[in-house]
Amino acid sequence: MMENDIFKALADPTRRTIFEKLASSQSMNASALRNGMSISQPAMSQHLAVLRQAKLVDEERQGRFVHYRVNPDGLALIVQWVARYSTFWPDRIDALRQTLKEMDQ
Amino acid sequence: MMENDIFKALADPTRRTIFEKLASSQSMNASALRNGMSISQPAMSQHLAVLRQAKLVDEERQGRFVHYRVNPDGLALIVQWVARYSTFWPDRIDALRQTLKEMDQ
DNA sequence: CAGACACATAAGTCCGTGCTTATGTGTCTG
DNA sequence: CAGACACATAAGCACGGACTTATGTGTCTG
Numbered sequence: 565m566m567e568n569d570i571f572k573a574l575a576d577p578t579r580r581t582i583f584e585k586l587a588s589s590q591s592m593n594a595s596a597l598r599n600g601m602s603i604s605q606p607a608m609s610q611h612l613a614v615l616r617q618a619k620l621v622d623e624e625r626q627g628r629f630v631h632y633r634v635n636p637d638g639l640a641l642i643v644q645w646v647a648r649y650s651t652f653w654p655d656r657i658d659a660l661r662q663t664l665k666e667m668d669q
Numbered sequence: 670m671m672e673n674d675i676f677k678a679l680a681d682p683t684r685r686t687i688f689e690k691l692a693s694s695q696s697m698n699a700s701a702l703r704n705g706m707s708i709s710q711p712a713m714s715q716h717l718a719v720l721r722q723a724k725l726v727d728e729e730r731q732g733r734f735v736h737y738r739v740n741p742d743g744l745a746l747i748v749q750w751v752a753r754y755s756t757f758w759p760d761r762i763d764a765l766r767q768t769l770k771e772m773d774q
Numbered sequence: 775c776a777g778a779c780a781c782a783t784a785a786g787t788c789c790g791t792g793c794t795t796a797t798g799t800g801t802c803t804g
Numbered sequence: 805c806a807g808a809c810a811c812a813t814a815a816g817c818a819c820g821g822a823c824t825t826a827t828g829t830g831t832c833t834g
Contacts, residue, residue, distance in 0.1 A: 568682055571676070571679050571680045571685070572680050572821095574676050574680075575676045575677050575679075575680035576821090576822080577673055578822085580676070583754075584754070587754045593780075593781090594780075594781060594782095595779095595780065595781085603823095604823075604824070604825090605780085605781075605782095606781090606782080606783080606784095606823085606824080606825085606826095607822075607823060607824080608781090609781060609782055609783085610782090610783090610822080610823085611822090612781095613782085613783095625781095625830095627780090627830095627831060627832070628779065628780045628781075628830070628831040628832060629780065629781085629831095630780075630781065630782095634754075639751055639754065642747070642751055643751055646744055646747055646748055646751065649688075649689070649692045649739070649744065681791090681792080683792085698810075698811090699810075699811060699812095700809095700810065700811085708793095709793075709794070709795090710810085710811075710812095711793085711794075711795085711796095711811090711812080711813080712792075712793060712794080713811090714810095714811060714812055714813085715791095715792075715793085715812090715813090716792090717811095718812085718813095730800095730801095730811095732800095732801060732802070732810090733800070733801040733802060733809065733810045733811075734801095734810065734811085735810075735811065735812095775834105776833100776834090777832105777833085777834085778831100778832085778833080778834100779830105779831080779832075779833095780829105780830085780831080780832100781828105781829085781830085781831105782827100782828075782829070782830095783826105783827080783828070783829090784825100784826080784827075784828085785824100785825090785826085785827100786823100786824080786825090786826105787822105787823080787824075787825105788821100788822090788823080788824095789820105789821090789822085789823095790819105790820090790821085790822095791818100791819090791820085791821100792817105792818090792819085792820100793816100793817080793818080793819095794815100794816085794817075794818100795814100795815090795816090795817105796813100796814080796815085796816105797812100797813080797814075797815100798811105798812075798813070798814085799810105799811085799812070799813090800809105800810085800811085800812095801808100801809080801810080801811105802807105802808085802809075802810100803806100803807085803808080803809095804805105804806090804807085804808100
């Protein structure tokens with residue numbers, strides 16, 4: 565199941581770090597992502613494969629580099645999942661509304 | 670880290686099922702949760718311990734029963750995490766806004 | 775074309791984790 | 805108080821997953 569792939573992909577802190585790095589940049593290749601992370605090249609490649617399979621990132625080959633970027637639709641399932649259960653708690657959904665409002669500024 | 674506990678807790682499909690059952694009811698004891706799930710009593714107890722440690726559920730002892738219920742604040746960290754990265758994609762955040770709007774009716 | 779480079783894949787190891795059976799703890803009831 | 809009941813904990817096992825080293829694949833450059 566796809567929802568399961570996403571949760572499992574995000575369960576690993578290293579993969580969340582990689583995802584956050586990608587989210588804070590337009591795109592990065594695998595080597596650039598390794599900067600500042602004590603992680604081997606194969607490990608990075610394997611993590612990216614997991615994120616790719618979960619459709620959380622897209623890849624684009626340019627010559628011998630592969631540029632990775634966040635897939636904008638990737639987190640949609642998580643958002644829907646959370647929103648589904650948030651309906652039971654008006655307080656929480658209000659907090660989310662507030663977060664969105666602050667993001668407008 | 671707490672955020673890590675939540676992601677790891679939700680990474681297991683059985684625990685997500687348990688969480689969903691709790692979310693769709695006021696409260697349930699461990700035995701009631703097992704209904705319809707082919708899962709042993711210790712396994713259920715262990716899953717509930719993980720959800721409890723991640724602060725996704727609360728427990729309340731009443732006699733020899735322990736009633737479990739969803740902790741309304743539990744998903745807050747996930748919501749914040751998702752919302753943080755959603756800022757990069759206006760389309761997605763608009764979809765979330767739409768979801769919230771529909772929930773108003 | 776040969777070598778360097780960016781990345782993927784293979785294969786093996788180790789540890790976390792989800793399950794089991796067995797037993798312990800606490801509470802209710804006859 | 806003895807037994808039944810609800811749940812937790814202990815201990816062992818089996819599997820998955822995150823890492824390693826080694827090697828393969830594709831691309832650029834001199």
